[in-house]
Amino acid sequence: MSAQIIDGKTIAKELRAELKTEVEGLKEEHGITPGLAVVLVGEDAASQVYVRNKHRACKRAGIATRDLRLEADATHEEVMNVVRELNADPDIHGILVQLPLPDQVDEEEILNAIDPNKDVDGFHPVNMGLLLAGQPSFVACTPKGVMHMIDTLGIDLTGKEAVIVGRSNIVGKPQALLLLYKHCTVTICHSRTKDLAEHCRNADVLVAAVGRAKMITGDMIKPGATVIDVGINRTEDGSLVGGVDFAAAVEVAGEITPVPGGVGPMTIAMLLRNTVDAARASAGL
Ligand code: NDP
Numbered sequence: 341m342s343a344q345i346i347d348g349k350t351i352a353k354e355l356r357a358e359l360k361t362e363v364e365g366l367k368e369e370h371g372i373t374p375g376l377a378v379v380l381v382g383e384d385a386a387s388q389v390y391v392r393n394k395h396r397a398c399k400r401a402g403i404a405t406r407d408l409r410l411e412a413d414a415t416h417e418e419v420m421n422v423v424r425e426l427n428a429d430p431d432i433h434g435i436l437v438q439l440p441l442p443d444q445v446d447e448e449e450i451l452n453a454i455d456p457n458k459d460v461d462g463f464h465p466v467n468m469g470l471l472l473a474g475q476p477s478f479v480a481c482t483p484k485g486v487m488h489m490i491d492t493l494g495i496d497l498t499g500k501e502a503v504i505v506g507r508s509n510i511v512g513k514p515q516a517l518l519l520l521y522k523h524c525t526v527t528i529c530h531s532r533t534k535d536l537a538e539h540c541r542n543a544d545v546l547v548a549a550v551g552r553a554k555m556i557t558g559d560m561i562k563p564g565a566t567v568i569d570v571g572i573n574r575t576e577d578g579s580l581v582g583g584v585d586f587a588a589a590v591e592v593a594g595e596i597t598p599v600p601g602g603v604g605p606m607t608i609a610m611l612l613r614n615t616v617d618a619a620r621a622s623a624g625l
Pocket of ligand 1 (some may be wrong): 344363482505506507509510511512529530531532533549550551552571572573603604607610
């Protein structure tokens with residue numbers, strides 16, 4: 341039996357339409373136009389595509405964007421100065437520094453310098469700490485988007501075994517907390533995990549956030565499981581594939597996200613959500 345394909349594009353489109361209406365309301369009733377600044381350092385091809393998509397999605401939703409580009413050899417201090425200026429700019433409610441940054445720029449210091457109230461990526465330690473404490477915060481867009489997807493499907497997570505493959509700050513760790521708050525029993529796997537397959541086979545909800553193409557094979561999936569594939573890997577022929585072997589997994593899972601068209605569009609929709617929330621909060625709404 342073939343799994344239900346989770347259509348991230350459609351779910352994200354609905355979310356963006358709701359946000360557009362909300363942004364129009366903010367403009368008309370409160371005179372606020374949410375503003376997002378995107379900082380891109382260097383010429384990385386994938387980053388340029390991501391940044392272009394983010395600007396386009398903002399524009400369609402009525403969110404103002406500012407495009408800040410620095411040369412690949414920009415110094416740490418130059419990037420820091422851009423962040424400081426954006427922190428002080430009242431028209432900018434959200435700041436996103438596109439990763440990865442060149443080696444001469446200290447990524448951690450730059451992310452830590454972003455005003456936590458404008459940290460729409462949710463990467464600042466203050467926001468990560470608030471999430472850990474179970475308090476309101478900006479939550480990283482990808483795991484937040486995954487939760488919205490699961491919610492839209494109407495899946496009750498209470499008591500479910502959730503397994504996350506990957507423990508990064510931007511996906512794996514926040515994903516684990518969000519699933520924990522929905523009363524899952526959570527296991528986090530990583531490169532040192534013994535018998536990854538055995539853990540995965542136990543998962544009612546499996547989130548693959550691992551930067552390796554098709555690493556999760558069909559025999560690692562519990563029949564009927566919800567499989568969320570966060571991975572984006574470019575193959576030699578230029579096509580995009582996830583961390584899950586989709587063709588095999590679709591025969592076993594209950595629901596599964598495709599790549600592309602699954603988690604990716606949700607990440608951008610959540611960036612817009614966080615930017616609108618930041619604009620609201622700045623006006624005390
Ligand atoms: P990272 O490289 O930071 O983390 C990858 C994780 O996978 C690490 O925790 C690593 O373990 C684990 N891992 C690597 N190899 C194995 C293995 N053999 N067995 C088990 N675990 C393993 O990646 P990110 O979290 O930033 O991203 C993960 C994927 O998601 C990437 O493909 C990325 O492109 C994609 N992505 C997609 C987004 C979207 O919008 N759809 C947004 C963000 C990311 P360890 O910690 O031990 O090294």
